[in-house]
Amino acid sequence: EVQLVQSGAEVKKPGESLRISCKGSGYMFAYSWIGWVRQMPGKGLEYMGIIYPDESETRYSPSFQGQVTFSVDKSISTAFLQWSSLKASDTAIYYCARLIDAHFDHWGQGALVTVSP
Amino acid sequence: QSVLTQPPSVSAAPGQKVTISCSGSSSNIGHKYVSWYQQVPGTAPKLLIYDNDRRPSGIPDRFSASKSGTSATLGITGLQTGDEADYYCGTWDSSLGAGEFGGGTRLTVL
Numbered sequence: 001e002v003q004l005v006q007s008g009a010e011v012k013k014p015g016e017s018l019r020i021s022c023k024g025s026g027y028m029f030a031y032s033w034i035g036w037v038r039q040m041p042g043k044g045l046e047y048m049g050i051i052y053p054d055e056s057e058t059r060y061s062p063s064f065q066g067q068v069t070f071s072v073d074k075s076i077s078t079a080f081l082q083w084s085s086l087k088a089s090d091t092a093i094y095y096c097a098r099l100i101d102a103h104f105d106h107w108g109q110g111a112l113v114t115v116s117p
Numbered sequence: 118q119s120v121l122t123q124p125p126s127v128s129a130a131p132g133q134k135v136t137i138s139c140s141g142s143s144s145n146i147g148h149k150y151v152s153w154y155q156q157v158p159g160t161a162p163k164l165l166i167y168d169n170d171r172r173p174s175g176i177p178d179r180f181s182a183s184k185s186g187t188s189a190t191l192g193i194t195g196l197q198t199g200d201e202a203d204y205y206c207g208t209w210d211s212s213l214g215a216g217e218f219g220g221g222t223r224l225t226v227l
Binding site for chain 2: 097100
């Protein structure tokens with residue numbers, strides 16, 4: 001069974017750094033793109049970008065280029081989403097999802113990130 | 118502001134049928150596959166439809182979808198209270214070089 005399990009909720013202050021994780025299991029993690037999706041409070045889904053674990057190739061949505069960093073550790077089948085300096089506007093739920101062809105077929109449970117002074 | 122336009126809300130009575138539209142352009146829906154996702158409040162999105170009109174295993178045939186030109190439509194028949202959720206269309210945009218989701222449609226089963 002394909003599963004994506006994300007790290008838990010985080011509460012941070014503006015300016016702090018953060019890395020959240022997404023661990024895949026039940027499939028060959030290295031050979032499927034992983035996507036990241038943001039959902040701000042009460043809002044819709046926003047595509048952030050994707051990463052291919054085998055080569056660490058990344059493709060960022062223009063809206064998120066330079067704002068976040070995607071990375072992976074193939075040895076532990078885990079993808080990461082990282083911020084170097086959080087802002088209050090980064091408060092949101094972040095989902096990882098497996099990309100197959102042109103759709104996201106399995107999703108993580110989401111990780112709530114709260115940035116507050 | 119998404120490049121894919123969905124109605125903010127739709128509603129219908131139990132047992133009835135509802136359709137949700139997703140309007141795009143030639144740089145996205147016009148030349149790319151469309152997928153649909155269901156998000157029950159407080160939970161993660163779930164894939165309902167992929168490649169315009171295909172259902173993953175486990176998705177009942179009450180859910181169907183189609184695409185024509187630069188628009189796509191999700192249909193749900195035999196509405197149940199459990200279908201109350203937000204529904205999102207998704208595709209890829211060649212001019213943006215990125216994926217896109219519609220703004221989402223809240224379905225209320227009256």
